[in-house]
Amino acid sequence: MLIPIDPNHPQPRQISRVVDLLRQGGVIACPTDTIYGLSCNIFNAKGVKRLYQIKQRDPRKPFSFICADISDAANYCQISNNAFKIMKRHLPGPYTFVLEATRQVPAALITRQKTVGIRIPDNPIALAIVRELGHPLVTTSVNAAGDEPLHDPVEIQRLHGHALDAVIDGGCLLGDPSTVISLLDDKVEVLRQGSGDTSWIR
Numbered sequence: 001m002l003i004p005i006d007p008n009h010p011q012p013r014q015i016s017r018v019v020d021l022l023r024q025g026g027v028i029a030c031p032t033d034t035i036y037g038l039s040c041n042i043f044n045a046k047g048v049k050r051l052y053q054i055k056q057r058d059p060r061k062p063f064s065f066i067c068a069d070i071s072d073a074a075n076y077c078q079i080s081n082n083a084f085k086i087m088k089r090h091l092p093g094p095y096t097f098v099l100e101a102t103r104q105v106p107a108a109l110i111t112r113q114k115t116v117g118i119r120i121p122d123n124p125i126a127l128a129i130v131r132e133l134g135h136p137l138v139t140t141s142v143n144a145a146g147d148e149p150l151h152d153p154v155e156i157q158r159l160h161g162h163a164l165d166a167v168i169d170g171g172c173l174l175g176d177p178s179t180v181i182s183l184l185d186d187k188v189e190v191l192r193q194g195s196g197d198t199s200w201i202r
Contacts, residue, residue, distance in 0.1 A: 026165035032121035064117035065136040092122035094195035
């Protein structure tokens with residue numbers, strides 16, 4: 001099911017429609033500020049299980065979370081003063097920050113190292129969804145493990161629509177995946193270079 005949503009001014013009725021699906025364990029394709037992501041409700045075990053199956057991903061490899069803001073993210077990761085300053089400066093934006101997880105993270109979504117990846121994308125649709133849902137989305141790129149991400153929602157619907165509850169059409173996104181940065185132990189380390197600029201890291 002393709003659901004068109006205005007990328008600049010998301011229609012509340014359409015956002016509510018998507019959130020209802022997520023609360024029931026649905027899996028959706030959702031735009032971010034980089035590429036489209038497969039997403040589900042962080043606290044719906046059925047949705048999380050389906051997401052792993054659709055992604056064909058090793059259960060030992062966790063997904064990132066889309067949070068509404070840094071205050072929301074602080075419920076799921078340990079944010080030091082230094083990490084807060086960095087996140088405040090660069091979010092919302094095309095970064096995934098890796099931090100130590102809190103006990104609020106469901107066991108199925110935590111790494112062996114007890115860390116979690118946090119995203120706050122600069123995308124009105126994604127942020128409207130997590131705000132109405134009331135807690136984060138699990139997110140991963142729209143592709144089978146090892147394949148290139150997909151950028152066109154119509155193509156995503158054609159290839160994966162049978163497995164998804166909704167594909168949000170927020171326009172084509174031609175960016176690269178987010179830049180992944182570890183902030184563990186207050187050390188800044190680039191784990192994957194993507195859309196986000198890293199010239200500020202010394």
